[in-house]
Amino acid sequence: MQAFTRGHLKRGGAACAAAAVLIGGTFTAGAASAAPGPTPTPSPVVTTPATDAAPAAGAALPGGLAEALERDLGMSLAEFNAQGALATQASAIQAQVSKVDPTAVVTLTGDTIAVQTSAAGVAKAAAGNSKVTVTAATTSIVSRNATNVDALFADYVSTFGAENLLSVALNASGEFMIRTGEPENGLPVATPAFTKTLEPSIADFAAKYANVVVEDASGPAKPTFEEGDPFDVVNGQGYAAFDAAKTKGGLCSTGWNGFTKGGEPAIVSAGHCTMDGFLTDAYLTNPIFDKAATGDPAVRPQLLAPLGTMGFSQFGGPGNSTTTTDPDGWHAGSNIGTDVSVIDGLPENFTQAPKVAKWTGAATWAVPEQVSTDSTNINVTAVASPVLGAPVCKSGRTTGWTCGSVDEIGAYAVAGINYPSEQNPNGDPLDIRAVRGFASFTSTIMNDHGDSGGPIISGTTAVGITSGGGQMNDGTFVAIAADLKTALAATDGYTVKIFLEAPKVTSTSPVFRKGTVTGTVAGAPAGTTVSVTFGDEDPLNAAVESDGTWSIAAPNKFGTFAVTAQAKNGFSTSAPSESSIQVIKETLAAPAITSPVDGSSVGAPVTTITGTGKAGATVELSGDVTGTAVVGEDSKWSFTLPQGLDDVSVYRVNAKQTLIDWNDSSATTSSFTVAPPAPVITSPRNGQEFVFNQGPQVISGTNLEQASVQVTVNGKSYTAVVEGTTWSVALANKLTSGSYSITAEQQWGDFRSLTAASTVTVLAEPAPPATPESTAPPTTPGATTSPTTAPIVAPLAADDLANTGASSSLLILGGAGVLLLLGGAAFLLIRRRNAR
Numbered sequence: 001m002q003a004f005t006r007g008h009l010k011r012g013g014a015a016c017a018a019a020a021v022l023i024g025g026t027f028t029a030g031a032a033s034a035a036p037g038p039t040p041t042p043s044p045v046v047t048t049p050a051t052d053a054a055p056a057a058g059a060a061l062p063g064g065l066a067e068a069l070e071r072d073l074g075m076s077l078a079e080f081n082a083q084g085a086l087a088t089q090a091s092a093i094q095a096q097v098s099k100v101d102p103t104a105v106v107t108l109t110g111d112t113i114a115v116q117t118s119a120a121g122v123a124k125a126a127a128g129n130s131k132v133t134v135t136a137a138t139t140s141i142v143s144r145n146a147t148n149v150d151a152l153f154a155d156y157v158s159t160f161g162a163e164n165l166l167s168v169a170l171n172a173s174g175e176f177m178i179r180t181g182e183p184e185n186g187l188p189v190a191t192p193a194f195t196k197t198l199e200p201s202i203a204d205f206a207a208k209y210a211n212v213v214v215e216d217a218s219g220p221a222k223p224t225f226e227e228g229d230p231f232d233v234v235n236g237q238g239y240a241a242f243d244a245a246k247t248k249g250g251l252c253s254t255g256w257n258g259f260t261k262g263g264e265p266a267i268v269s270a271g272h273c274t275m276d277g278f279l280t281d282a283y284l285t286n287p288i289f290d291k292a293a294t295g296d297p298a299v300r301p302q303l304l305a306p307l308g309t310m311g312f313s314q315f316g317g318p319g320n321s322t323t324t325t326d327p328d329g330w331h332a333g334s335n336i337g338t339d340v341s342v343i344d345g346l347p348e349n350f351t352q353a354p355k356v357a358k359w360t361g362a363a364t365w366a367v368p369e370q371v372s373t374d375s376t377n378i379n380v381t382a383v384a385s386p387v388l389g390a391p392v393c394k395s396g397r398t399t400g401w402t403c404g405s406v407d408e409i410g411a412y413a414v415a416g417i418n419y420p421s422e423q424n425p426n427g428d429p430l431d432i433r434a435v436r437g438f439a440s441f442t443s444t445i446m447n448d449h450g451d452s453g454g455p456i457i458s459g460t461t462a463v464g465i466t467s468g469g470g471q472m473n474d475g476t477f478v479a480i481a482a483d484l485k486t487a488l489a490a491t492d493g494y495t496v497k498i499f500l501e502a503p504k505v506t507s508t509s510p511v512f513r514k515g516t517v518t519g520t521v522a523g524a525p526a527g528t529t530v531s532v533t534f535g536d537e538d539p540l541n542a543a544v545e546s547d548g549t550w551s552i553a554a555p556n557k558f559g560t561f562a563v564t565a566q567a568k569n570g571f572s573t574s575a576p577s578e579s580s581i582q583v584i585k586e587t588l589a590a591p592a593i594t595s596p597v598d599g600s601s602v603g604a605p606v607t608t609i610t611g612t613g614k615a616g617a618t619v620e621l622s623g624d625v626t627g628t629a630v631v632g633e634d635s636k637w638s639f640t641l642p643q644g645l646d647d648v649s650v651y652r653v654n655a656k657q658t659l660i661d662w663n664d665s666s667a668t669t670s671s672f673t674v675a676p677p678a679p680v681i682t683s684p685r686n687g688q689e690f691v692f693n694q695g696p697q698v699i700s701g702t703n704l705e706q707a708s709v710q711v712t713v714n715g716k717s718y719t720a721v722v723e724g725t726t727w728s729v730a731l732a733n734k735l736t737s738g739s740y741s742i743t744a745e746q747q748w749g750d751f752r753s754l755t756a757a758s759t760v761t762v763l764a765e766p767a768p769p770a771t772p773e774s775t776a777p778p779t780t781p782g783a784t785t786s787p788t789t790a791p792i793v794a795p796l797a798a799d800d801l802a803n804t805g806a807s808s809s810l811l812i813l814g815g816a817g818v819l820l821l822l823g824g825a826a827f828l829l830i831r832r833r834n835a836r
Contacts, residue, residue: 064358065378065393068401072442073391080391080403084459086111087390088382091461095385102148107172108389116174146176146209149410150336153434156180156205157323165323165432166478169410169439172388176212177408178202179472234377235455236357238290238397239269239307239343241279249279251301253396253454255465256380256484257352259571260344261493265352267308267343268494269453270465270482271315272433274341275417282307282343285397291450292359292400301397306347313341314490315416316433322416323432336411336434339467340487341453342494354380354499354572356455359400379499381460382525385485386438390458394466394479396451404440404479406458411436412480414468435467437482445469446479456481462496500574503530503550503565505581511554512586513661518551521567521574528569534561534581558583558661588665591619591637591657596672603754604674605644609653611668612636617657623669624651631657645674648751676748678756679703679727684742686758695735695762699742700728707746707753714740737764 066077073080090113094106097115104117146152153168156178166179180202235256242249252273260266273279284307289299316322317335346352355377378395386392386406393403416431440446447454447466456464464481471477488494501522511517521528521544528544534555542550544567555561560582567574591613596602613619613631621627621639629637645651651674656667681701690696699718702725703709709720709727713735720727727744739761746753 065356065395065401068393068403069391072393072403072444072446073405075391080393081459082111083108083391084457084461086113087387087458087463088384088461089113090387090390091384094387105170105172105174106387108387109172146212149176149436152176152178152209152212153336153411165413169408169412170388171408174211176209177410178212234353234355234357235380236359236395236397237287238285238292238301238450240283240285240301240303241273241275241310242281242283243279244281246281248275250275251285251397251450252452253398253450253466254343255453255455256462256496257354258342258494258496260342263571264344265346265350266311266494267346268465268488268491268496269341269343270467271313271320271339271341272414272417272467273453274310274313274315276315276320277310277313278417280310282310287357287397290397292357292395292397308343308345308347311342311344312491312494315339316414316435318490320416320433323413323434336436338487338490339414339433339435339437339482340465340490342491352497353377354497356380356395356457359395378457379460380455380457380462380496381499381523383462383484383488383496383498384458385483386458386463386481390463392440392456392458392463392481394447394451394454394456394464394481396447396454396466398448398450399445402442402444402446402479404442404446406438406463407441408439409483410438412439412468414480435480435482436486437464437467437480439481440479441472442477442479445471445477456484460499462498495570495572498525498569498572500524500528500567500569500572502575502577503567504577505563505565505579507581509580510582510584513554513556513558513583515554515583515586516551517554517563517581518549519565520548521550522548524548524567525569528567531566531568533564535559537561554581554583558585585661585663587663588614588617588657588659590665590668591617591631591655593653593655593668593670596653596670598670598672601673601675601752601754603677604646604648606641606651606672606674607644608638608640609655609670610636610638611655613657614659614662617659617662619655619657622654622667625653648674648676648748673751676704676707676746676751676753678754679707679709679744679746681742681744681756681758684758684760686760688760690735690760690762692737692763692765693734695737696760697731697734698728699731700726701744701756703727703746704748704753707748709744709746712741712743720744735760735762737762 065080069075069077069080075083087108090106090108093113093115094104097104097106097117101117104115107114107116149168149170156165156168169177169179171177235254237254238251239254240249240251250273252269254267254269256268258266258268267282284304286302286304287293289302291297291299291301314320314337316339317337321335321337323335358377386409388406388409390406391403392406393401395401412435414433414435416433418431420431447469451466452468454466455462456466462484464484465487467480467482469477469479484496488496501524503519503521505517505519507517507519517532519530519542521530524544526546530542530544530550530552531539532542532552533539537555540552542552544550560580563579563581564576565579566576591611593609593611595608595610596606609621609625611619612635615631615633615635617631619629619631619637619639621629624645625639625641627639627641629639631637650671652669652671654667654669657665679701680703681699683698683700684690684696699711699713699720701709703720703722705725707722709722711718711720711727711729713731718729718731720729739759742758742760744756
């Protein structure tokens with residue numbers, strides 16, 4: 001910040017009127033900008049002597065971001081953006097691995113994200129990114145005593161105070177750096193050693209820790225604001241803040257266009273720019289006259305219009321507390337705070353732009369519409385924490401674009417607004433503020449008075465707010481930035497406006513009702529959604545996936561619809577995209593016929609046709625069966641024939657379905673045969689069992705007249721002998737022990753019948769009875785004995801006589817006996833059929 005008094009400025013009503021058109025900055029005026037409201041009294045207007053005129057069109061101007069990158073870092077804008085994208089990934093990895101190992105160090109080196117850790121679980125947390133390498137922590141990291149900035153900062157301040165301290169921070173090597181002007185040997189007290197010990201030295205303090213390095217530096221840092229009388233947006237543009245009486249004020253730079261917790265427009269800047277709340281009114285300055293645009297410190301800044309009201313601010317700990325407030329609280333690091341302020345109540349004619357000021361050819365900003373649309377302004381696409389090693393650049397009203405890298409992350413001591421006039425009883429400066437952030441060490445000055453509050457980016461990612469800086473004892477310069485995420489967390493809900501690409505609709509028209517409409521949003525950060533409106537329908541929201549795609553259902557009605565799509569992330573929105581899409585009727589799928597199945601043979605009568613389809617649709621049957629059926633909620637339908645299909649024949653049934661607001665389906669056809677009945681297997685009976693060695697040798701049954709019969713026994717085929725309506729198969733041998741599957745089919749004209757099936761079993765040979773041990777004398781060799789019992793022959797049922805043919809015992813009978821027995825069998829068969 002650059003402070004000033006009214007003595008720096010002269011009043012001039014004409015100059016105020018000329019400054020009424022808002023130009024530059026993160027805001028643009030409407031199509032017809034009105035003059036600002038009543039000018040405060042006294043009027044915050046500068047004089048307009050000749051030396052304050054706008055620079056000539058041909059004057060040399062400071063370079064923009066591309067020039068600053070080449071000058072300060074030797075890299076192109078494309079390389080910077082690529083590094084920034086990697087740094088954003090590294091920031092997310094840092095947050096992830098810190099949950100596993102709080103001491104892990106994540107750095108960006110070239111195009112590689114390096115993770116140093118002693119915890120094995122970190123490798124898993126960082127997996128999935130080809131640019132990530134995980135290495136074991138160095139010995140100093142593993143064995144360090146200092147584990148975090150907060151505890152080390154607290155230990156230092158409680159030991160030495162903050163008078164000579166500049167920073168306590170972690171660098172990319174995993175070392176904790178203490179930059180201080182504290183004397184190396186301390187201040188010994190001139191009293192006997194046995195009565196009082198010497199005061200601790202900075203060397204003794206550092207020796208307590210295995211990983212602490214002390215460097216000589218003057219502290220604390222100076223806030224980069226400039227004093228003067230009130231003044232005044234893209235991010236990084238200048239503004240002036242004034243007290244209520246308009247007697248005191250300062251120049252700063254806007255940090256980030258953003259929003260209040262409720263979504264109202266707001267600006268985020270540095271906390272010290274309000275002088276602890278003393279400055280209350282902000283005015284936008286004309287970018288044409290800011291030093292970053294002119295390069296000429298003699299050109300005085302000029303006001304454009306009221307910018308808003310300075311709202312919440314915090315410089316240091318909560319409530320602007322200093323490093324020496326409540327020393328006991330240091331054990332929890334409670335006073336390491338931030339440097340942030342907000343500007344509320346922005347004029348309605350300001351249009352926020354999520355861009356950073358270009359600082360090249362600023363005279364073109366005299367056309368308000370060119371401020372936000374100028375392609376040389378830098379888009380801001382995300383917010384992330386800084387990463388060690390990442391390149392960063394800042395924009396500000398005084399030095400424009402300057403670049404460096406994140407060399408340290410830690411806590412920095414910055415002089416407060418009363419420094420060094422107020423002191424505590426120990427003689428230490430009372431007003432020193434601790435700011436959590438990061439530092440860049442450069443060979444040339446990176447920020448100066450008036451740059452305070454300005455934005456710091458890594459690629460297109462917002463990472464910090466310019467807070468302070470100065471020259472080190474070795475001649476190098478240090479630029480100190482407040483961590484942006486920490487700063488926003490202190491504001492109770494303020495957010496940064498980011499640039500979002502307009503969504504694209506990638507679906508090919510036409511689509512069906514409630515069909516999927518797809519699209520993309522390039523470079524969308526996590527949490528982005530797309531609001532899609534079809535014609536005059538209510539908006540629908542679709543989440544953007546990690547690959548940038550989104551999808552949503554088309555309207556549930558027909559016609560051609562205008563499609564408006566707009567990306568949203570928090571309160572940030574993209575420009576809307578316009579397209580159109582046609583919704584047409586969808587054609588129903590053909591229904592299925594599940595019974596009778598196409599190509600099947602079924603028995604008569606066929607009384608029902610069944611199938612599946614779309615719930616609510618009407619199925620129309622044609623062909624050999626006509627009628628309709630409605631598909632139920634279970635997607636099934638059924639049609640009962642008025643009269644069953646009895647005749648043996650081939651039948652053809654067609655089915656299609658219709659439904660209101662759908663195109664009719666194509667037809668499904670089932671061609672099936674009502675087949676002749678299966679022949680009957682009368683012998684042996686299904687399930688019949690036969691004793692060992694008494695299996696059947698003849699298989700027989702009945703059939704349709706004029707039909708031929710084919711029989712299989714365990715897969716072996718036989719052609720049956722058909723006599724009228726009976727058939728039989730004589731096997732070469734009786735069926736031996738085992739299980740037999742018998743099937744029979746008949747061919748009746750052109751039609752093959754259904755299949756009859758039967759299963760019979762022939763039992764295995766029974767085990768011989770056990771023979772008891774005999775005590776009788778042995779039989780004389782050669783002697784013969786007659787069996788004491790006759791051979792056992794299983795009796796046959798009357799039905800079995802007709803099925804099995806002659807018993808083997810008949811072979812011993814004479815021819816007359818055989819004839820008599822056969823005659824008796826025939827007599828039994830005739831009686832059985834008559835009895836039935």
